[in-house]
Amino acid sequence: MAEESKSPIKFLRDVGREMKRVTWPTRQELVKYTGVVLATVLFVTVFFALVDQGLSYLVRTFLQ
Structure with missing residues (x-):
């Protein structure tokens, strides 16, 4: 099977x-x-910012 070489x-x-x-x-x-x-980008950004804040709060609460 030979490959066909195409010119640019x-x-x-x-x-x-x-x-x-x-x-x-x-x-x-x-x-x-x-x-x-x-x-969509705005919604996903706000969603993940809220999830991040919530998880940060939980981690800080459990570590205190």
Whole structure:
């Protein structure tokens, strides 16, 4: 089984062809998805901060 070696030029042409076939999101979809991602990151950050504070409190209570 021989490996086909592609030239960098052919590779970039193939990439360009594939990029034209991609269905890109509209601006409105992009803004909506960005809001969802930011809200999720904020929620996870607050959740883990609260869990961290709670566990820290428990550890300090048991060690005293």
